[in-house]
Amino acid sequence: GAVVSQHPSRVICKSGTSVKIECRSLDFQATTMFWYRQFPKQSLMLMATSNEGSKATYEQGVEKDKFLINHASLTLSTLTVTSAHPEDSSFYICSARYGGANNEQFFGPGTRLTVL
Amino acid sequence: AQSVTQPDIHITVSEGASLELRCNYSYGATPYLFWYVQSPGQGLQLLLKYFSGDTLVQGIKGFEAEFKRSQSSFNLRKPSVHWSDAAEYFCAVGAGDDKIIFGKGTRLHILP
Numbered sequence: 315g316a317v318v319s320q321h322p323s324r325v326i327c328k329s330g331t332s333v334k335i336e337c338r339s340l341d342f343q344a345t346t347m348f349w350y351r352q353f354p355k356q357s358l359m360l361m362a363t364s365n366e367g368s369k370a371t372y373e374q375g376v377e378k379d380k381f382l383i384n385h386a387s388l389t390l391s392t393l394t395v396t397s398a399h400p401e402d403s404s405f406y407i408c409s410a411r412y413g414g415a416n417n418e419q420f421f422g423p424g425t426r427l428t429v430l
Numbered sequence: 431a432q433s434v435t436q437p438d439i440h441i442t443v444s445e446g447a448s449l450e451l452r453c454n455y456s457y458g459a460t461p462y463l464f465w466y467v468q469s470p471g472q473g474l475q476l477l478l479k480y481f482s483g484d485t486l487v488q489g490i491k492g493f494e495a496e497f498k499r500s501q502s503s504f505n506l507r508k509p510s511v512h513w514s515d516a517a518e519y520f521c522a523v524g525a526g527d528d529k530i531i532f533g534k535g536t537r538l539h540i541l542p
Binding site for chain 2: 318323355356357358359360363407409418419420421422423424
Protein backbone atom coordinates (compact mmCIF):
# COMPACT_ATOMS: atom_id res chain seq x y z
CA GLY A 315 0.00 0.00 0.00
CA ALA A 316 0.85 3.64 -0.19
CA VAL A 317 3.06 5.17 2.48
CA VAL A 318 2.32 8.22 4.59
CA SER A 319 4.92 9.64 6.93
CA GLN A 320 4.67 12.07 9.80
CA HIS A 321 7.36 14.21 11.34
CA PRO A 322 8.18 14.44 14.13
CA SER A 323 7.04 11.20 15.69
CA ARG A 324 7.26 12.71 19.14
CA VAL A 325 7.53 16.28 20.36
CA ILE A 326 7.65 17.88 23.79
CA CYS A 327 7.17 21.61 24.09
CA LYS A 328 6.54 24.29 26.66
CA SER A 329 3.12 25.80 27.15
CA GLY A 330 2.59 28.80 24.91
CA THR A 331 4.83 27.67 22.09
CA SER A 332 3.73 26.58 18.63
CA VAL A 333 4.39 23.17 17.15
CA LYS A 334 4.31 22.14 13.51
CA ILE A 335 3.60 18.57 12.42
CA GLU A 336 4.23 17.45 8.87
CA CYS A 337 2.35 14.80 6.96
CA ARG A 338 3.74 13.51 3.68
CA SER A 339 2.48 11.07 1.11
CA LEU A 340 5.66 9.41 -0.10
CA ASP A 341 4.61 7.55 -3.21
CA PHE A 342 1.35 9.07 -4.35
CA GLN A 343 -0.32 12.42 -4.77
CA ALA A 344 -2.81 13.12 -2.03
CA THR A 345 -5.68 15.26 -3.22
CA THR A 346 -7.19 15.12 0.25
CA MET A 347 -5.55 14.89 3.64
CA PHE A 348 -7.20 14.43 7.00
CA TRP A 349 -6.08 15.24 10.52
CA TYR A 350 -7.26 13.21 13.48
CA ARG A 351 -6.70 13.43 17.18
CA GLN A 352 -6.61 10.39 19.42
CA PHE A 353 -6.79 10.53 23.20
CA PRO A 354 -5.55 7.57 25.26
CA LYS A 355 -7.89 4.61 24.96
CA GLN A 356 -10.19 6.65 22.79
CA SER A 357 -11.18 6.65 19.19
CA LEU A 358 -9.74 8.79 16.42
CA MET A 359 -11.63 12.04 16.15
CA LEU A 360 -11.56 13.85 12.84
CA MET A 361 -10.32 17.40 13.28
CA ALA A 362 -10.25 18.70 9.73
CA THR A 363 -10.19 17.82 6.07
CA SER A 364 -7.94 19.60 3.62
CA ASN A 365 -7.84 19.58 -0.13
CA GLU A 366 -4.72 20.69 -1.92
CA GLY A 367 -4.74 24.38 -2.62
CA SER A 368 -7.86 25.23 -0.65
CA LYS A 369 -8.75 26.05 2.92
CA ALA A 370 -9.27 23.22 5.35
CA THR A 371 -12.74 22.27 6.53
CA TYR A 372 -12.83 21.95 10.31
CA GLU A 373 -15.12 19.75 12.33
CA GLN A 374 -17.48 21.30 14.82
CA GLY A 375 -15.71 22.25 18.01
CA VAL A 376 -12.22 22.39 16.49
CA GLU A 377 -10.67 25.85 16.70
CA LYS A 378 -9.31 26.72 13.29
CA ASP A 379 -7.19 29.56 14.69
CA LYS A 380 -5.54 27.16 17.09
CA PHE A 381 -5.01 24.26 14.72
CA LEU A 382 -3.68 25.76 11.51
CA ILE A 383 -3.69 23.40 8.54
CA ASN A 384 -1.84 24.00 5.32
CA HIS A 385 -2.02 21.71 2.30
CA ALA A 386 0.21 23.54 -0.11
CA SER A 387 1.20 20.61 -2.29
CA LEU A 388 -0.12 17.21 -3.30
CA THR A 389 2.35 15.46 -1.03
CA LEU A 390 2.52 17.66 2.06
CA SER A 391 0.12 18.90 4.68
CA THR A 392 1.10 20.59 7.93
CA LEU A 393 -0.74 20.99 11.20
CA THR A 394 0.44 23.80 13.45
CA VAL A 395 -0.75 23.81 17.03
CA THR A 396 -0.49 27.45 18.04
CA SER A 397 0.09 28.57 21.61
CA ALA A 398 -0.06 25.00 22.79
CA HIS A 399 -1.38 24.17 26.25
CA PRO A 400 -1.26 20.95 28.27
CA GLU A 401 -4.80 20.06 27.21
CA ASP A 402 -3.53 19.93 23.62
CA SER A 403 -1.32 16.99 24.52
CA SER A 404 -2.51 14.12 22.39
CA PHE A 405 -1.68 11.76 19.54
CA TYR A 406 -2.17 13.44 16.19
CA ILE A 407 -2.65 11.26 13.12
CA CYS A 408 -2.89 12.26 9.51
CA SER A 409 -4.22 10.34 6.57
CA ALA A 410 -4.02 10.92 2.86
CA ARG A 411 -6.19 9.91 -0.04
CA TYR A 412 -6.01 10.18 -3.79
CA GLY A 413 -9.30 10.77 -5.52
CA GLY A 414 -12.86 10.46 -4.25
CA ALA A 415 -14.49 9.22 -1.06
CA ASN A 416 -14.51 5.60 -2.28
CA ASN A 417 -10.74 5.53 -2.29
CA GLU A 418 -8.77 4.29 0.66
CA GLN A 419 -7.28 6.64 3.21
CA PHE A 420 -3.69 5.80 4.10
CA PHE A 421 -2.67 6.68 7.61
CA GLY A 422 0.56 8.05 8.99
CA PRO A 423 2.17 6.58 12.12
CA GLY A 424 1.11 9.52 14.26
CA THR A 425 2.80 12.24 16.30
CA ARG A 426 2.78 12.24 20.08
CA LEU A 427 2.56 15.82 21.36
CA THR A 428 3.27 16.55 25.00
CA VAL A 429 2.85 20.11 26.23
CA LEU A 430 4.48 20.85 29.56
CA ALA B 431 -25.68 10.90 12.76
CA GLN B 432 -23.38 7.98 12.17
CA SER B 433 -21.86 6.19 15.12
CA VAL B 434 -19.88 3.04 15.75
CA THR B 435 -19.93 0.88 18.87
CA GLN B 436 -17.28 -1.66 19.74
CA PRO B 437 -18.61 -3.19 22.93
CA ASP B 438 -15.41 -4.97 23.94
CA ILE B 439 -12.55 -2.79 25.13
CA HIS B 440 -10.24 -5.76 25.61
CA ILE B 441 -10.33 -9.28 24.20
CA THR B 442 -7.91 -12.05 25.15
CA VAL B 443 -7.59 -15.23 23.13
CA SER B 444 -5.07 -18.02 23.00
CA GLU B 445 -2.81 -18.35 20.02
CA GLY B 446 -4.43 -20.63 17.49
CA ALA B 447 -7.93 -19.97 18.76
CA SER B 448 -10.65 -18.32 16.72
CA LEU B 449 -11.48 -14.65 17.09
CA GLU B 450 -14.53 -12.49 16.67
CA LEU B 451 -14.50 -8.75 17.34
CA ARG B 452 -17.87 -7.09 17.52
CA CYS B 453 -18.94 -3.90 15.81
CA ASN B 454 -22.33 -2.24 15.60
CA TYR B 455 -23.03 0.88 13.61
CA SER B 456 -25.76 3.45 13.37
CA TYR B 457 -26.48 4.96 9.99
CA GLY B 458 -29.67 5.49 8.04
CA ALA B 459 -28.49 4.49 4.60
CA THR B 460 -26.18 1.74 3.39
CA PRO B 461 -22.90 2.47 5.09
CA TYR B 462 -19.34 2.04 4.01
CA LEU B 463 -17.74 -0.12 6.68
CA PHE B 464 -14.11 -0.61 7.54
CA TRP B 465 -11.87 -2.48 9.91
CA TYR B 466 -8.44 -1.06 10.69
CA VAL B 467 -5.59 -2.39 12.82
CA GLN B 468 -3.20 -0.16 14.76
CA SER B 469 0.08 -1.49 16.08
CA PRO B 470 2.43 0.55 18.28
CA GLY B 471 4.52 2.89 16.19
CA GLN B 472 2.60 1.98 13.07
CA GLY B 473 -0.09 3.82 11.18
CA LEU B 474 -3.57 2.43 10.92
CA GLN B 475 -3.72 -0.31 8.34
CA LEU B 476 -6.88 -1.20 6.48
CA LEU B 477 -7.82 -4.84 7.00
CA LEU B 478 -10.94 -4.86 4.88
CA LYS B 479 -13.86 -2.77 3.77
CA TYR B 480 -17.45 -3.20 2.67
CA PHE B 481 -19.07 -0.88 0.18
CA SER B 482 -21.67 -3.10 -1.50
CA GLY B 483 -22.19 -6.57 -2.88
CA ASP B 484 -21.23 -9.76 -1.09
CA THR B 485 -21.82 -9.27 2.60
CA LEU B 486 -18.93 -11.54 3.56
CA VAL B 487 -15.75 -9.61 2.96
CA GLN B 488 -12.28 -11.10 2.85
CA GLY B 489 -9.36 -9.00 3.99
CA ILE B 490 -5.66 -9.19 4.54
CA LYS B 491 -3.88 -11.34 7.11
CA GLY B 492 -6.63 -13.96 7.04
CA PHE B 493 -9.36 -11.70 8.43
CA GLU B 494 -12.93 -11.58 7.25
CA ALA B 495 -16.01 -9.63 8.25
CA GLU B 496 -19.71 -10.07 7.64
CA PHE B 497 -22.14 -7.21 7.10
CA LYS B 498 -25.51 -7.96 8.65
CA ARG B 499 -27.95 -5.18 7.90
CA SER B 500 -30.68 -6.61 10.15
CA GLN B 501 -28.34 -6.48 13.12
CA SER B 502 -26.46 -3.31 12.07
CA SER B 503 -23.30 -5.27 12.63
CA PHE B 504 -19.97 -5.77 10.92
CA ASN B 505 -18.09 -8.27 13.06
CA LEU B 506 -14.49 -9.15 12.33
CA ARG B 507 -13.40 -12.80 12.43
CA LYS B 508 -10.28 -14.86 12.09
CA PRO B 509 -10.26 -18.66 12.37
CA SER B 510 -6.84 -18.94 14.02
CA VAL B 511 -4.98 -16.02 15.57
CA HIS B 512 -1.24 -15.57 15.66
CA TRP B 513 0.80 -13.77 18.30
CA SER B 514 1.48 -11.05 15.75
CA ASP B 515 -2.24 -10.22 15.64
CA ALA B 516 -2.01 -8.54 19.05
CA ALA B 517 -2.95 -4.92 18.37
CA GLU B 518 -5.76 -2.39 18.57
CA TYR B 519 -8.61 -2.92 16.14
CA PHE B 520 -10.93 -0.17 15.00
CA CYS B 521 -14.23 -0.51 13.25
CA ALA B 522 -15.29 2.52 11.23
CA VAL B 523 -18.21 3.74 9.17
CA GLY B 524 -18.14 6.13 6.25
CA ALA B 525 -21.10 7.93 4.82
CA GLY B 526 -19.91 8.45 1.28
CA ASP B 527 -18.59 11.91 2.02
CA ASP B 528 -15.13 12.52 3.33
CA LYS B 529 -15.79 11.49 6.89
CA ILE B 530 -14.94 8.21 8.53
CA ILE B 531 -16.30 7.71 12.03
CA PHE B 532 -14.26 5.37 14.20
CA GLY B 533 -15.28 3.20 17.10
CA LYS B 534 -13.31 3.34 20.33
CA GLY B 535 -11.31 0.28 19.46
CA THR B 536 -10.78 -3.19 20.86
CA ARG B 537 -7.40 -4.18 22.23
CA LEU B 538 -6.59 -7.78 21.32
CA HIS B 539 -4.28 -9.73 23.60
CA ILE B 540 -2.86 -13.10 22.59
CA LEU B 541 -1.95 -15.76 25.13
CA PRO B 542 0.92 -18.06 24.14
